[in-house]
Amino acid sequence: MHSLIAEVFEPQTWLEERVYELLELHGIRQPREIRVSELCSAYGIELWDIAGRSRAHPHPYLPGRFVIAVDHSLPLPQRREKIAHELGHLLLHEGMQPWGKDAMIDWQEAQANHFAEHLLMPYPMFGPLLENCSRYEAPSRLAAIFRVPLSLAQKRFDRLLSRMYAKGHPLIW
Incomplete structure (x- = not known):
């Protein structure tokens, strides 16, 4: 792979x-230092295993605190993505989802998804990981290293390629 310019990251x-x-x-x-459970703990957010849809909500017993409830049946990569998404809601939106405002909810969901992408797969960590790696191998390598679903790694890698193209860098390596 050609050396990537720092501005892309x-x-x-x-x-x-x-x-x-x-x-x-x-x-x-x-990448190994990205421990979403420790980040949650640092902000006083409890992680609960549940059967069902993952979500964040106010703590039922501790005022001013929150819980991220995660479906216990999810594999680790999906679990990390769900926790990061819900952490994004709590840090960015204070857990609030206004009722009846579809545009606002869609915006908050998109923002929480982007938060999770940036948190779990920060571009500055990509450089050395992609050395001696073809663009076809990159998504699976990134998924394994960052412990995320392949679909998330593919999306993030595609966005990196778009960013490189927009900055005028070659996409062949």
Whole structure:
């Protein structure tokens, strides 16, 4: 793979910048250090295993605290993605979902999805991981290293290719 220019890995949005600051605040510099359960714990958020749809909600016994309830039957990569998504809701939206406002809910869901992508697969960590790797092998390699679903790794890698193209970098490696 051609050497990637640092500007491709620089934050391009407010949300991406905030997530990278969060990672820096917690000293997270390597994929193996991205432990969503520890991040939740750092913010006083409890993780509960449930049977059913994953969600975040106020803690039933501790005012001002929250719970992320995650379907216990999910494989680890999907579980990490769900926790990161719900953590995004809590950190960005304080767990609030207004009723009857479909456009607002769609916006919050999209924002929580992007939060999860940036948190679980930060672009600055991609560079050395993609050395000596074809663009066809990259998504599965990234999925394994970042412990995320292949679909998320593919989406994130496709966005990186789009970003490289937009910045005028070659997409052949």
